[in-house]
Amino acid sequence: xxxxxxxxxxxxxxxxxxxxxAAVFADIRETRKxxxxxxxxxxxxxxxxxxxxxxxxxxxxxxxxxxxSMTKDLIYVAVSVANNCTYCIRSHTASARTKGATDEHLKxxxxxxxxxxxxxxxxxxxxxxxxxxxx
Amino acid sequence: xxxxxxxxxxxxxxxxxxxxxAAVFADIRETRKxxxxxxxxxxxxxxxxxxxxxxxxxxxxxxxxxxxSMTKDLIYVAVSVANNCTYCIRSHTASARTKGATDEHLKxxxxxxxxxxxxxxxxxxxxxxxxxxxx
Amino acid sequence: xxxxxxxxxxxxxxxxxxxxxAAVFADIRETRKxxxxxxxxxxxxxxxxxxxxxxxxxxxxxxxxxxxSMTKDLIYVAVSVANNCTYCIRSHTASARTKGATDEHLKxxxxxxxxxxxxxxxxxxxxxxxxxxxx
Amino acid sequence: xxxxxxxxxxxxxxxxxxxxxAAVFADIRETRKxxxxxxxxxxxxxxxxxxxxxxxxxxxxxxxxxxxSMTKDLIYVAVSVANNCTYCIRSHTASARTKGATDEHLKxxxxxxxxxxxxxxxxxxxxxxxxxxxx
Amino acid sequence: xxxxxxxxxxxxxxxxxxxxxAAVFADIRETRKxxxxxxxxxxxxxxxxxxxxxxxxxxxxxxxxxxxSMTKDLIYVAVSVANNCTYCIRSHTASARTKGATDEHLKxxxxxxxxxxxxxxxxxxxxxxxxxxxx
Amino acid sequence: xxxxxxxxxxxxxxxxxxxxxAAVFADIRETRKxxxxxxxxxxxxxxxxxxxxxxxxxxxxxxxxxxxSMTKDLIYVAVSVANNCTYCIRSHTASARTKGATDEHLKxxxxxxxxxxxxxxxxxxxxxxxxxxxx
Numbered sequence: 001x002x003x004x005x006x007x008x009x010x011x012x013x014x015x016x017x018x019x020x021x022a023a024v025f026a027d028i029r030e031t032r033k034x035x036x037x038x039x040x041x042x043x044x045x046x047x048x049x050x051x052x053x054x055x056x057x058x059x060x061x062x063x064x065x066x067x068x069s070m071t072k073d074l075i076y077v078a079v080s081v082a083n084n085c086t087y088c089i090r091s092h093t094a095s096a097r098t099k100g101a102t103d104e105h106l107k108x109x110x111x112x113x114x115x116x117x118x119x120x121x122x123x124x125x126x127x128x129x130x131x132x133x134x135x
Numbered sequence: 136x137x138x139x140x141x142x143x144x145x146x147x148x149x150x151x152x153x154x155x156x157a158a159v160f161a162d163i164r165e166t167r168k169x170x171x172x173x174x175x176x177x178x179x180x181x182x183x184x185x186x187x188x189x190x191x192x193x194x195x196x197x198x199x200x201x202x203x204s205m206t207k208d209l210i211y212v213a214v215s216v217a218n219n220c221t222y223c224i225r226s227h228t229a230s231a232r233t234k235g236a237t238d239e240h241l242k243x244x245x246x247x248x249x250x251x252x253x254x255x256x257x258x259x260x261x262x263x264x265x266x267x268x269x270x
Numbered sequence: 271x272x273x274x275x276x277x278x279x280x281x282x283x284x285x286x287x288x289x290x291x292a293a294v295f296a297d298i299r300e301t302r303k304x305x306x307x308x309x310x311x312x313x314x315x316x317x318x319x320x321x322x323x324x325x326x327x328x329x330x331x332x333x334x335x336x337x338x339s340m341t342k343d344l345i346y347v348a349v350s351v352a353n354n355c356t357y358c359i360r361s362h363t364a365s366a367r368t369k370g371a372t373d374e375h376l377k378x379x380x381x382x383x384x385x386x387x388x389x390x391x392x393x394x395x396x397x398x399x400x401x402x403x404x405x
Numbered sequence: 406x407x408x409x410x411x412x413x414x415x416x417x418x419x420x421x422x423x424x425x426x427a428a429v430f431a432d433i434r435e436t437r438k439x440x441x442x443x444x445x446x447x448x449x450x451x452x453x454x455x456x457x458x459x460x461x462x463x464x465x466x467x468x469x470x471x472x473x474s475m476t477k478d479l480i481y482v483a484v485s486v487a488n489n490c491t492y493c494i495r496s497h498t499a500s501a502r503t504k505g506a507t508d509e510h511l512k513x514x515x516x517x518x519x520x521x522x523x524x525x526x527x528x529x530x531x532x533x534x535x536x537x538x539x540x
Numbered sequence: 541x542x543x544x545x546x547x548x549x550x551x552x553x554x555x556x557x558x559x560x561x562a563a564v565f566a567d568i569r570e571t572r573k574x575x576x577x578x579x580x581x582x583x584x585x586x587x588x589x590x591x592x593x594x595x596x597x598x599x600x601x602x603x604x605x606x607x608x609s610m611t612k613d614l615i616y617v618a619v620s621v622a623n624n625c626t627y628c629i630r631s632h633t634a635s636a637r638t639k640g641a642t643d644e645h646l647k648x649x650x651x652x653x654x655x656x657x658x659x660x661x662x663x664x665x666x667x668x669x670x671x672x673x674x675x
Numbered sequence: 676x677x678x679x680x681x682x683x684x685x686x687x688x689x690x691x692x693x694x695x696x697a698a699v700f701a702d703i704r705e706t707r708k709x710x711x712x713x714x715x716x717x718x719x720x721x722x723x724x725x726x727x728x729x730x731x732x733x734x735x736x737x738x739x740x741x742x743x744s745m746t747k748d749l750i751y752v753a754v755s756v757a758n759n760c761t762y763c764i765r766s767h768t769a770s771a772r773t774k775g776a777t778d779e780h781l782k783x784x785x786x787x788x789x790x791x792x793x794x795x796x797x798x799x800x801x802x803x804x805x806x807x808x809x810x
């Protein structure tokens with residue numbers, strides 16, 4: 001995932017996009033109010049079924065609901081740190097910032113991730129049994 | 136971590152608590168406004184240094200700041216699902232509910248975790264290179 | 271991995287052991303100076319190639335060398351906590367105890383695992399760049 | 406975490422350090438008997454609470470006890486390999502070497518990590534049930 | 541995920557299924573040629589959007605293509621072992637068996653997972669640099 | 676694991692290979708019908724025991740059996756994506772291609788990995804209990 005390594009499939013430019021791919025790219029641009037399509041979409045575009053399905057899911061899931069859209073990006077970053085996905089940490093931290101995340105939000109996010117990672121391992125490592133209240 | 140397995144160290148009851156342990160238990164009760172001390176604390180209480188340090192961290196990190204306390208529990212659950220910690224998923228989902236999390240919050244949380252887990256693996260699996268914008 | 275679930279392949283008793291399996295069981299008993307053969311070996315015994323290869327590796331790798339045998343069990347437990355393998359945490363914690371691990375060893379082990387899990391996530395989450403000294 | 410990527414927050418130089426940060430840097434230097442402060446500390450220094458808490462924990466946990474300090478670094482590396490943290494693998498392997506770890510220690514460490522990773526997956530994959538002795 | 545723990549949301553019976561949920565259940569039954577609907581679907585049925593999206597993805601992705609359907613179940617199991625999902629290991633091993641997987645397939649699968657887990661950690665632990673041929 | 680970082684132990688060239696190492700290199704060349712020995716083998720060659728054991732395991736486990744050799748590489752890649760091992764993803768994707776894997780195979784592989792990663796987290800996150808049929 002380093003910046004200087006080629007992906008397993010080529011990065012599809014706008015000129016190379018098939019009509020199905022172009023339609024998804026257009027919807028990403030309209031939904032996000034930006035002309036920028038990042039590499040993630042341009043690489044999975046090699047499999048148009050996957051592209052359509054992934055975009056449909058993310059468009060729906062990341063939209064504001066009971067949880068607002070910026071918070072969803074923070075949760076997304078938390079999962080990405082636990083999964084160690086550099087691309088995902090950086091792209092969704094950037095996304096959170098465009099939705100209003102401040103330095104304070106991001107510092108608190110990292111502190112919660114760190115505390116959870118630590119206590120997750122203590123609960124697992126010490127084999128703490130579930131309390132009746134949690135069963 | 137199943138309910139029927141003993142932990143690596145015994146569950147410390149209130150009667151067995153040393154003064155250092157009792158002091159932490161008292162602060163947990165006062166901070167959380169409940170008499171209930173869950174097994175996690177009663178097992179790490181076998182190592183009072185660890186107990187004091189863990190409680191000090193969680194008390195500070197999970198307190199409301201730029202991110203509210205319920206949202207911090209949702210982020211904590213997200214990390215715990217990624218780390219597959221049954222104890223942590225159940226205890227912090229319960230905690231989030233006491234702070235106002237509804238079924239809708241929890242369903243959206245699971246949907247964001249699922250979407251992030253899926254796209255994390257696509258970014259890693261396809262070896263998507265970082266865009267200039269994210270470097 | 272709960273105690274009440276059946277494994278994917280049956281637990282091979284001494285009576286059911288083929289000559290190849292019986293030979294490995296005999297070497298485990300002689301090496302460990304105990305009659306007890308735990309379920310891990312009895313389940314992988316369904317694939318004698320895997321059994322022979324796994325036992326040969328563990329017998330060699332876990333033997334004392336520059337690192338003593340008890341410390342190797344502590345390292346094994348650390349990996350197992352990170353991988354969340356209940357069976358492995360419990361069996362190798364028990365093994366470490368037979369080699370002299372005290373409560374103090376095990377508490378310090380858990381504290382190091384917890385600290386590493388926490389700082390691993392901070393280094394990943396904050397995307398800390400490598401110092402020249404570590405390249 | 407590649408060497409050529411910027412972190413999420415800036416690397417704090419000695420000149421930029423606030424009094425709280427400078428005090429932690431001074432204690433790191435004194436404790437470690439070196440002038441070198443690696444990037445990990447300089448990045449989390451953007452959140453002084455996190456810096457103080459992390460340093461206090463590591464200073465305490467990694468100090469010699471029932472387990473010596475070099476062995477604690479080996480355990481730390483084992484967790485970092487399981488969590489795939491390049492920064493942590495490299496910095497704590499370097500630290501272990503300053504405390505006396507030889508090539509033999511490091512080769513045996515990698516062999517134990519490999520064996521544990523392999524058998525962890527067999528125990529999980531085959532769903533090996535816990536023996537009565539480990540419950 | 542133990543058999544005796546309740547899920548975070550109730551298990552939806554056929555009688556409790558809304559028309560949207562009932563329609564997905566009917567399609568699962570028709571596609572799989574069985575009346576059995578396992579708990580996974582009955583729990584995510586609490587979020588009909590998630591149920592519809594998940595079923596649409598799995599129906600499409602697990603169908604035979606360049607890779608046959610049984611092999612896709614083996615790959616699914618491999619990911620589930622790496623992610624330590626007991627439910628997923630057991631349900632997709634059962635599914636693979638209904639599609640013709642024999643004991644030999646499953647033993648070889650576990651052996652490949654074990655070998656990959658081991659060598660993954662060696663490549664990461666030893667920080668093996670990419671060959672020109674793989675860049 | 677970036678291309679520009681040095682490994683923990685040096686890359687052993689053919690000229691530097693001891694007789695034991697040279698014998699393994701020769702067998703790799705003969706088995707794979709290529710002169711190319713990739714860095715993975717040249718780095719673990721610093722520990723000849725580990726080299727011999729790893730090659731013996733991989734030669735045996737990745738050979739065609741009930742599961743063909745190309746499919747074993749796909750399963751290996753699936754585990755490597757779940758473990759986030761860049762080196763392993765790239766080297767075994769290349770290996771799968773030499774054994775006949777097409778773009779279609781690799782796209783379907785990624786889609787199955789993505790679907791499994793997503794549903795693994797839903798089963799864990801929602802704490803779905805095992806059906807009687809899977810116990």
